[in-house]
Amino acid sequence: MTKSLYVRTVLIFIAAVMISLIMAFILAIHMYSSNVKSMAEGQMIALGKKMISGMNEAPPSSLPNIIRNIVDLPGTRVKILDENGKTIAYGDGGSGKETPILQKQLALVIQGGVYRGKVAYNKEHSGPPSFLIGLPFQMEGKPYALYISPEINKLLDEFRKFTLTVLTSVLITGSLLILLAARYIVKPVQRLTEAAKRMAKGDFGIVLQSRRRDELGALTAGFNEMARSLRMLDKLRSDFVNNVAHEIQSPLTSITGFSKALRTKQMSEEERRQYLTIIEEESQRLSRLSTNLLQLSVLQQNSKLHHPAYLRLDEQLRRSIIASEPQWSAKGIQPELELEAVTAYGDADSLEQVWHNLINNSIKFSPAGGRIEITMSREDGFAIVGITDYGHGIEPDELPHIFTPFYKADKSRDYAVKGNGLGLSIVKEIVDMHRGTIEAKSRPGVQTVFTVRIPVQPVEEIV
Structure with missing residues (x-):
């Protein structure tokens, strides 16, 4: 009791x-x-x-x-x-x-x-x-x-009796008022308890109404915010599972279909080679998907730098451009570089993947014969890298979602442009791991700019 x-x-x-x-x-x-x-x-x-x-x-x-x-x-x-x-x-x-x-x-x-x-x-x-x-x-x-x-x-005896009578009346009246006041105080807590039990069973659609402005009102508002976050996480989890299933199902369907065709259909050597090429490409896409999923999971669970050191970001960006030469040469794109010599603190392998993903995206979505611009400068203790392409751009309502896993601005999921919607998510996790920021700005049909800010000193020294 x-x-x-x-x-x-x-x-x-x-x-x-x-x-x-x-x-x-x-x-x-x-x-x-x-x-x-x-x-x-x-x-x-x-x-x-x-x-x-x-x-x-x-x-x-x-x-x-x-x-x-x-x-x-x-x-x-x-x-x-x-x-x-x-x-x-x-x-x-x-x-x-x-x-x-x-x-x-x-x-x-x-x-x-x-x-x-x-x-x-x-x-x-x-x-x-x-x-x-x-x-x-x-x-x-x-x-x-x-x-x-x-x-x-x-x-004095009379006064004692009178005082005792008054105080006893006050005690009785106060106790009755306390019974009512305590119920007023405890009732929201009971509601929160019941709501927490429902939430524990998977019901995240709970919204508690409260007009209080005290600590209990703040607790109720915090509970509603937690429920909203859990609803979003549950939706993200559901979308994540659906997206993974979709990304896996499509190449598996292709592999299964072309494998059956190879086994049962009479075809020329040229057709057979074409089917085998498609099976190989779909297998590689599955391999990339599993690799990216594993990397994204590792980054989300471990936010520490693996091999931190000082490195020249301008040289790293030049190497990334050189490594991407087959892609931009094939489309007749000429990169334009304006790189200030900047030494920053970070993990070389992780940051190289950031530049590789962003530069490849710029190449993918640039028209043939177009151009991309890569700039770097130092400002307020940060290395600022800008990567600009002049392709078809991103719609304003899509910009807030581009760093969400599996999100693709191309709703039809055109696989002519290879990708599984995890590249920018991985980039965002790596930049966050370096205590930096990344943002995207776009004017559809004009240009898209990704801006990355990386600390040039360890976070402990900046603080």
């Missing part, structure tokens, strides 16, 4: 309220007692002076009656003693208890002092703690002592 967040929240709140109310009760009693004692002392001294004045002004014949009336005061014990400690008059204020006076208390007052203190009970006299006021006065030339002890304990 106590494992429930709702129960724990309620118990913690009630415990906090109870501790606060107990402390408030103790503090209120203490403050009230101090204030009452201070006020009562002043009032008792003023009352005692009035009693003494009344006795001094009374004629001798009516003095006994005056004294009896003085000591017979409800709620206040009054006692008059002579210098020998003999009780002249006493009134118990309706309490039925006598106020004991010690010798030292009597001596102080008889000598003209004012006594302020507590009643000193002994074995014969007992009672709750109460304070005592002693005043000296003269009557018929003899010293006397007037002691007044108010029954303030009754007042």
Whole structure:
């Protein structure tokens, strides 16, 4: 039962309220007692002076009656003693208890002092703690002592009962409000728990509604964002599987069909060679696909550079252009280079694959007799490489997706242009691994520019 967040929240709140109310009760009693004692002392001294004045002004014949009336005061014990400690008059204020006076208390007052203190009970006299006021006065030339002890304990008891009643009412009311407030707090958490269970079963289409602006509202918004990301990942996974199946199925169908034809169909030597060439090309495409898939998986799982070192990027780009000469020579393309000598920090093999993929893409999508431009400069601690071709370009709505695995701007998947939609994905992973950036800009029918930024120093030194 106590494992429930709702129960724990309620118990913690009630415990906090109870501790606060107990402390408030103790503090209120203490403050009230101090204030009452201070006020009562002043009032008792003023009352005692009035009693003494009344006795001094009374004629001798009516003095006994005056004294009896003085000591017979409800709620206040009054006692008059002579210098020998003999009780002249006493009134118990309706309490039925006598106020004991010690010798030292009597001596102080008889000598003209004012006594302020507590009643000193002994074995014969007992009672709750109460304070005592002693005043000296003269009557018929003899010293006397007037002691007044108010029954303030009754007042304090009443105040305690009243305070306890109020605080108990506050506790009950607060507990009921806490039960409602805790449900208001815990209910979104319960909704999140149920949604998490549904998500664990594969339901990523969950959207929780919340108008709260507190931490729970932020948690709900974070959950919705997580659900949205998981929906996207699930869609990417599904698309990835479909794309892999499509990329594999097409060459397998070709290989199967032409293999059957070779086995069952009568054909010339030239046709047989043509069929074998197609089977070889489709097999090579399957091999490239598996190699690229494996490389993409490795790059996504391990983002560390394998063999980092300083290298001359301009020389590496020149080697890549030379290595691609058969492709651009066949289409009559003349590369234009403007390379600044830049030394950067990275993995030579990985970066060489970046330039190879980007340059080959530029050659593929450039018209015969066209041109490509390759530039490099250094700016703000980065080597900036630009590769531009003047082919048919990329549509604006396709630009955000070109780095997605298996994405092809050619919706018909024309295999005249060899590729499986993984090249730019691999390029993006390698550039990210170097803590760099890559972006593409295109004007359809005019040009396409890929810009790569690679740090010239290790990331640790840049930071």
